[in-house]
Amino acid sequence: MNVVLAVKLYISKMIEESGPGMKVLLMDKETTSIVSMVYAQSEILQKEVYLFERIDSGGRETMKHLKCICFLRPTIENVELLSQELKSPKYGLYYVYFSNVISKQDIKTLAEADDQETIREVQEFYGDYVAVSPHLFSLNLIGVCQGRSWNQVSFKRTVSGLTSVLLSLKKCPMVRYQNSSEMAKRLADHVRQVISREAALFDFRRTDSAPVLLILDRRDDPLTPLLNQWTYQAMVHELLGINNNRVHLGSIPGISKDLQEVVLSSEHDEFFANNMYLNFGEIGSNIKDLMEEFQKKSKNQSKVESISDMKVFLETYPAFKKMSGTVAKHVTLVGELSRLVGNHGLMNVSECEQELVCQSDHNASLQNIRGILSSEKTRQEDMLRLVMLYALRYEKHSNNDIAGLMQALERRGLPEKLRKMVPAILEYGGQKVRGSDLFEAETPIAMTKKFLKGLKGVENIYTQHKPLLYKLLDQLIKGKLAEASYPYLGTSQLRDRPQDIIVFVIGGATYEEALVVHNMNKTTPGIRIVLGGTHVHNMKSFLEEITSATQGLYGASQRFHSRPGRW
Template sequence: MNVILAIKQYISKMIEEAGPGMKVLLMDKETTSIVSMVYAQSEILQKEVYLFERIDSSGREAMKHLKCICFLRPIRENVELLAQELRMPKYGLYYIYFSSVISKQEVKVLAEADDQEVVREVQEFYGDYVAVNPHLFTLNIIGCGPGLGWKTDLLTRTVQGLTSVLLSLKKCPMIRYQNSSEMARRLAENVRQMINKEAALFEFRKTDVAPVLLVLDRRADAVTPLLNQWTYQAMVHELLGIHNNRINLSNVPGISKDLQEVVLSAEHDEFYANNLYMNFGEIGTNIKELMDEFQKKSKGQAKVESIADMKAFVENYPQFRKMSGTVAKHVTVVGELSRLVAKLSLLEVSETEQELVCQGDHSACLQKIRSLIGNEKVQHTDVLRLVMLYALRYESHSNNDVSGLVEALRKRGVSDKHRSMVHAVLEYGGKKTRGTDLFRDGDPVAITKRFLKGLKGVENVYTQHQPLLNTVLDQLLKGKLKESAYPYLGTSQLRDRPQDIVVFMIGGTTYEESFAVHHINRSNPGVRVVLGGTTVHNFKSFLEEISQPVHGQTPSHMTTRTVHW
């Protein structure tokens, strides 16, 4: 189960079906992101795709010598634009692929527009999601619904994305959902309706143990997106922000022009792939090794004295240049992370966060938060996240002083809008809403574990926290996940330990949870878990989330469907 591979195979198949010759790839805004996440432009150029266009851009030139591969989401706007295109075709032939199921009515609209008979192929290729890591996908949606209900258009989009994941991975799953969430129940039911409606598409070879789709709600764990992160990918997203593998570094002091925006892709960057889940200390050491290796190679390149030396230099130059780019990029990124950690006192902030959620002596935590609110080095957003964590952690505590901390934020100059987030997070993921004992204060086993952990001393005080997802998946794999809390949809139930699990988080997932899934996959041979969410959060995007409610022959491994004209 590899979502990057699934999307790559679809795109390769589209290009192959168009045959030899020069080609243009015509996409919409979302499919552009879907393609760019798994393929570098240089790779697609090697497949004779020389032009990349958006269907909604005006003034495209007519180039009848090019074949056109259209990869589009089957939404009304795209169907109308494509119908206009077919009435006055700019390219010689059209091969049309929709990223999820398209209605017969919309196919009829396109067939009637194809007067000049330029269309050679119309198929559904189920790539209606953005693949981030092999086991992680997103739909890039922030703010699923007002209150505790879905916005209709976003429910439809989520159903399309999730069924597309299942079809691309060839899974017809049993469905379980978080019982405390009405949104999880509705999404689960809508996915099942789609599976029943398109039963022929979901007729995959039966496996001994049925796959499982587990639908969860972010509200059950509002703590995880509030925490600072210390593994490479998660830390970059938290401090710099990753959008479709791109990082904006234009605000970095003294940044050179060519490094103002960089791409971090594990598919095309070996150092990044090897260090995604390393903690910050290890990354520093690995960057030093990368630098040393580069310097050795560059010294070796310096001696160009003979024809043989020149030949060797020219042969190695592309590799040498690529390594030079990799070194420059990661030294810049890690250098900026280090600068921010020191400048914003993030070690102290993070230690307090972890104490709050993992050990939690109330008076000591309260004192530390007050002290950090008074520390001018700590930025507004970090004192805000501490107060939000405190509000969730001590919601029912008899000496709870949320109002005092909010007043301290006001005196410090934190805006009304940001101070309102403390109340918003309680509305979003407080005890009344989440339906789980997130801190497991009444669980004697959890208290004993916490006590023993405190006695032994924690290996890394900045990464003690385990997301709720970890516990849920552990129980699911052991067959101990309570049916009352996570019921099955329908009558059939799983009697064996599941092997293939797709987890979907309404309201967004995080890189900390992605790391937890990576660890579960590595620690449990034969178990394959894929994690998805409406988005992948950092603290900034999570504030947005919670402010919304308060305010040829197809290979056997690929699911497609030909649409008849």
Template structure:
């Protein structure tokens, strides 16, 4: 990187035009004096964009960063050089075909040892600013494989590391070094994850996890251009530690957080998963949540390789609301509605499907077929994918008796009838079609709900698990769940019994009727946010960090859940955003849990068996006993 190149970059105007495909205003470029080397007055720049419309959308924020990286590199063939984490960050918001349209023809890992020299390619490097990545980059610059390098770090990088990179750039192949704050997985527009499992040891932070959560959270704040007031859950020392750590970064990097003041300051609320251990244990009935619970969503990908009779091209499928209209429209609909919509999708597909050779008798017929074929092919893929996914969900619901199981789960979570609860739990434990996972989760929910009830039958239910052949390790999870999220730990009143008479119990009729009895439960987060929006959230339970407090109704709220959030909570945020004009909420978590991953989190947090817990994974099987 030459002095002339850097001076040209730094002294270029503070406003730059953006390609028409990116719906943003010209970026505001801020500069922090951060010399790259002693040979010249090189500076690292960091860019923050003003959205044409002020929104809280983490997906759009990451897409803008990636589009800008590619645009800055100019025309010509490019390689995108990433690490393990940034590969996930990019793949969740962009498909490979979309990036190919931007002349990015190769995707490589910075830690790969088998990359070829390709001097005809420009390299766009998008990396987390870790010591390992900086060292890989230093080695890359000493023996460059590409013609020119545009380097983007997903978070703040130190002056010493920038200097080391500058000194390694002896061949002057670096054209750009910037900080683009996309250091998180943008799952939905209002939901992000850091993909971290096992963030706690007992009631304390795993040290490396505290640092990573701080980096991820400050990255989201910078991407959304927010310098917030901070509130945290008083009953959780971990919440306070993270709040203080984020505040420390905001203070240290004050130039980065020097945003235009708003009439009502944004608010960051830090919560602890242990305050609501019930929500991650429940079976789900809306599409995205149900897919994650029963099949597992990993960076929008589903592994269907174990599905009976699955075709080769459907062994792994991608579900992305950004690129799949059917999925976007059905994300939060219940299973009954999805079944109806799948039927409509197939009928629509049959109408549009080419009828065969009789339609291709003229040149115009052939031209029409060719013109429509890409859309037909895309629709064909969408239909087969969703029919397969919904079909497998339906099979599992039937095989595992999930309608019966879910009804009892909801009773445990929402009702206050111990006599009915114990009878129903015992009945299901004696049903051989109920899976081991569902049996253990029912006993966990009973333990959390009635741990101090004078007539508790927990020991009897544990004996029932033994008779079913449930392993000792999985039986220990019941006590671990109570240690993690029992009444002694909780800072809030988690169980709010609902009047059973007021609930209309509807059962499935065909594909309809999943509402009510299966979806009574509201996460604790709903009440917390509702109280916050109404200005009634108690400072004694959720204090502000520092002396100041918010007097007005909050408008922009960022919630972070230590220990992981859930898709049910994401649905709560989605509904609150829709029903509360003027309030915009984004939810994030160290992870997005289903029951299996949550139980791993619980085991890692509650005892010395944590290492074996993580090595074994969930260990549950969905097949019949």
């Protein structure tokens, strides 16, 4: 199961089916993101696609010598725009591909508009989602719920996106959902309805063990998106922001024009592919090795003394130039991460966070938080995240000092809209909302395990936390996931251990959870897991999610995102 490969194969097939000759690729806003995540522009150019256009952009030139490959979401707006296009075609022939199921009525509308008979092909190719990495996909939706119910537009988009993932991976799964979440149950019901209605599309070859779709709600684990991260990809997203594999670095003082926006893709950047899941300490060492390798190649490139040397130089120059760009990009990124860590005392902040969520010494945690809140180094977002984590951890503790910490935030100058996120997180994912126990009681067995673990060597204090997803997947793989809490939809039940698992998180997944899935895929033979969510969160986007869900409560109704990486 590989979502990047699934979408890539669809796009390759579209281009090949139109035959030889110059082509234009006509997309909408969403399919532009879907394509750009799996194909570099240079790769598509090699397939005779010389022009990329948006169907909603005006003033496009008429070029009858070009074939047009349309890749569009099957929305009312796109059908209308394509109908207008066909009445006055700008290109010679049209090969139309929709990213999901399209109705017979819409097909009829297009046929009636095609007076000049320019359409050669109309097909459904189910790439209706953003493939972030082979085992991670997103729908790029923020603010999917109002209170504890679905936002209707987001719900419709989520049903179509999730069913397209199943179709692209050729899976007709058994559906399990989080019983404590009405939103999870509703999504599970509607996905099952689509599978029943489109039974012919979901008629795939049966496997020994049926695939499983597990639908979860972000409210059950509000901790994970609030934590600082220390693996490369997750850290870049938390501190700088990754949007469709792009990182904006324009705010870095003295940044060169070439590096104001960089692309981080495991498909097109070997160094990133090899290092995205490594921790920050290892990245520093690997960057040093990359620099040394580049310096050696630079010396070789400078020795052009004969015709044969020139020939070798010209042959190796493209690879050398690519390596030069890779070195510049990663040195800049790691340098900026390092600057932020040092300037804002993030190691102290992270240590405090990890102790807060992984241990249960209330007095020590409270003292540490107060110390960090009083430091001039500490950023506003880190003050806020610590108090939100404390509120979740000690919500029901008899001596909790949430009110005192809120006052400390006010003294440090945090605006009211941010301070109101503390009660908002309890409304969003507090104890009365969660179906799982995020903070397990310290039983004698748990204490013994922790002690034995300590004897084997101290764990990295910055990465002690394991998302709830780790425990759920472990139980699911072992056949021990409680049916009362995660029931099957319908009467059928799984007899064998699942091999193919698709997990979907309403309210957004995280790169920390993607790391859990990556490690499980690597270490559990025969198991293939894909993770998806309505979004891939860092703390900033997660605050938006909470704001949308608790709109009108506590006055927490303002949006938080500005430019990526900025507050």
